[in-house]
Structures are given as C-alpha cells and as structure tokens.
Amino acid sequence: MKPFNSYKNPALAVDLVVFGYQGESLSVLLLNRKDEPFKDQWTLPGGFLQMEETFKDTCARILLTKLGINNLYTEQLFSFDDINRDPRGRVISVSYFTLINPKRFALVTGSMANDVKWFNIAKLPALGFDHRHIFKIALERLRAKIQYNPVGFELLNEKFTLPELHQLYEQVLDFPIDRRNFRRKILDSGFISSTGEKKTGAQNRHPDIYMFNKQLKSNQFHLNLQSPAKD
C-alpha cells in the first residue's frame, strides 16, 4: 500500500439545498453562475471544502458570503460521487439541506453570482451539474422528516397560527390534509403551545397564535400523514 498522501484526492464540494417558505409556497434558493462551468445557468449554492473546515463550517461560509445568511439549521443529506458530475475534474459533493424563513434575510448576490433567487419548487429551471438530482433527494428527505420532526417550524415565524402551519404541511407534502385531524395530531404531539394571543386584522375570526415548544425533548412525534389512496 502506498503511504498516506501519495494518493491524488478528488476535490470536495459542499452543496446546499436551501428551502424557504413564502407567499404560501415552498421555494428553493438558486444561484445564477457568473463563471464556467455552467456559466449563466442556475445551480444550488455551493463551494469547496477548505482543509481547516468542517462541512458545517463550509455551509455557514457559503450561506454568509454568497447569500448573506447566517445561523441556520443544516443537516447532511448525502454524498454524490458520479465520476463525471463536474466537467472540471473529479469532484465529490457532500450535500446539506437547510430551512429558512425568507422574511428574516435580505439576499445578497455575492461576487460569484449573476443573481440569487427563490424558485417555487414546482417551477424550477434547468439546473447545472447533477443538482436536479440532489434537489430531488432533498425534497424527499424534507417530506419524510417533516412527519416526525418539528422542522416545519424553521420555515415559519417564531409565532404562527395553526392554519399557517397546516398550509405549510400541505404545501410541503403536496396532498390535502384534513384540517381538524391535523390540528388534533399537532396539539397532541405537544410540540406547540398557545401563546394566548390571536392574530388580528383579517376579516374573519382571529386565529390563535402558537409557538414551538423548544424545551420539549424531541421524542415521539409521528404525524403519519398520508396521501389519500387513489382508485
């Protein structure tokens, strides 16, 4: 066996699938590339891992310098290894996904990009590299995860109403969910509690305002929401 470091190593990129929820639909953040390869095409934000960085450090750096965002929930998704996934040479992509509330951040188009924009997940443009595939895996993961983890709350304001949360679940899962059953499941899970306040302004009954119960241990919570069977 050859000694350590006599091997040539592939480059290691970290790519991010940034989900946001706004205007009552689920979006992903894409970046229009200024340079080759895939110049002027849309891709997921990403960057190369530096020797002294952990993956999460790289995520944070990308989010801050390319998008002006800091302090986020990130979770490792998968590592992609297709030999020809990058025309410049061998590049492994370790992908992460993250959830943000777009209202909290003003996007910055870093020096690397022509543009940075939110895209409705149902209307994505063509993506460079294998990013369409990465996005697809991320969406599957989000859909699975939202059923048994309080990740939905990362996408909303700190205070939110049950109808807002309900609509978020319907948007993410892409099937209708019974309002009343949803309410009962969520409340029974103990993950949210009422603030006692009500959201005023609308010309109809004012919905109660809830908050996520941070102190609760992330134990059993399984909404078990399912797409209604088709015949």
Add this chain to the structure above:
Amino acid sequence: MKPFNSYKNPALAVDLVVFGYQGESLSVLLLNRKDEPFKDQWTLPGGFLQMEETFKDTCARILLTKLGINNLYTEQLFSFDDINRDPRGRVISVSYFTLINPKRFALVTGSMANDVKWFNIAKLPALGFDHRHIFKIALERLRAKIQYNPVGFELLNEKFTLPELHQLYEQVLDFPIDRRNFRRKILDSGFISSTGEKKTGAQNRHPDIYMFNKQLKSNQFHLNLQSPAKD
C-alpha cells in the same frame, strides 16, 4: 476565488460497517491493523477512494481484497468530517453499511491486517479512529431500516423459516416481539412466500420454509414494531 485545483483537498476514505448474522446474534466485521496509526487495534475495514472509483467501487474493492467477499448490498450511511479524526492528517470518511450472510463467505485476512474477525455487537472491543461512532450510527440506521425494508433477508439464507426471521428481528432490534403478531405482519406485507417445504431434523414440529419475494415492488411495508413501554 482561486482556480479549480489550486485547493489542497482532504483525503477521502470509505469505511464499511459490515453486519452479519450467525450463531443467533448480530455481528460486525472488524479488522486488526498491522500498521500505524492504531496499529494492533481493531477498526472497521476501509480504504482510500481512488480517482477513478465511485464509492461503491471502493466498497467492492475493500470487501474483495481485505475480506475476500464480493457482490453485496451496500448503502451509504453518512460522511464524517471531524478535523482530527485521523492522526495522519485531514481525512473525510464516507461510510457505507452492508449486510452479509457469514456462512456464504470464508474470510480472508488480507496483507494489510493482522486478523479479521466477527464480533458480537454487544461485545465490541475498543475501536480506532471515530469508528465506534460510525458503528453506532450504522446500527441505528439498520434498526430503522429493517422496519420498512426487506433488508433482513440479506442476512439469512435464501430459504429460511419464520422462527429464524423472528429471532433475527429480535436480535437486531433488541426487544421482544410477539411471535404471532410478527408472523401476521410479515405475511400480510407480502414480502415472503412459502416454498411448501418444511425444515426437517429438529425433535419438534417442522417449520415451514419461506423465501423472499424478489419480484414484489418495494412499496408499502411497515412493521411498526416497537419496544414495549417501560414504567
């Protein structure tokens, strides 16, 4: 931004958690290292990714040259990035797990190792690197996965009895499962069918022999087995 390939890249290792089932308990395959670092200590089998290899290629190479095993089900687990996880320098580990039936293979102690051995998962020795951590994640994943995927069958012979499958599930999940309910759930899932044969020899009623239904699409199958609540 610096041009592509002006970066120094970390080394990329692929580490394998190889689960086997024999002697009525769940085991992992460990390798005793011949060289530094962690000389004479036990670790997971692993190796460095070559430029022209996919992760699965590397897995196959490690399994073949270090263990004499080929042709396996492998699945990506997670990528580990602690900066000091390897004393030789920065090494990222992409880990995979795999399931084998130890009876099908004669282990080979490759030139790299002092020894290769199966260890009962309840009696692991100290492991080098962060391999104890990797193992722990793999076991969690296996426990989750066996509930909704027919992975259990990889660990058994092609033909098996229901009591054998039942015991495997109890060993992997580490809690008792009602025989009768287990039988019903497994049979209802449609993932196995009877061969019509019976396993003879024992001094008691001869159990029916089943096979995994390969042609079935991997759709809905959720055993939903749970550890009995403690008070």
Add this chain to the structure above:
DNA sequence: ACAAAAGTGTTCTAACTACACCCATGA
C-alpha cells in the same frame, strides 16, 4: 407419552378517518 418448538384465532383497545356545524370578525 413426553418434551420442545411451531402453527393458529380472538377479543380488546387505541388510533385514525371522515365529516358538519357554530363562532368571531370586518366590511
């Protein structure tokens, strides 16, 4: 005939689904 392990069925309970009416608000 006995010991050992496999095969089988039912009752009880908890969880989920489906569904419709009343309430609060602003215009």
Add this chain to the structure above:
DNA sequence: TCATGGGTGTAGTTAGAACACTTTTGT
C-alpha cells in the same frame, strides 16, 4: 347582515396489542 375563514366534537372503522391452546416431531 353577510361573507370569510377559524374553532370544535363524534361516530364508525381499522390496526395493533395481548394472549393460550393445539399440532407435529424425535426420543
């Protein structure tokens, strides 16, 4: 007072848990 959307309860069904007896075999 009306239109809009939020809040609430129940009956019926289904899925899961708990549980014990009978059958087959080798000695």
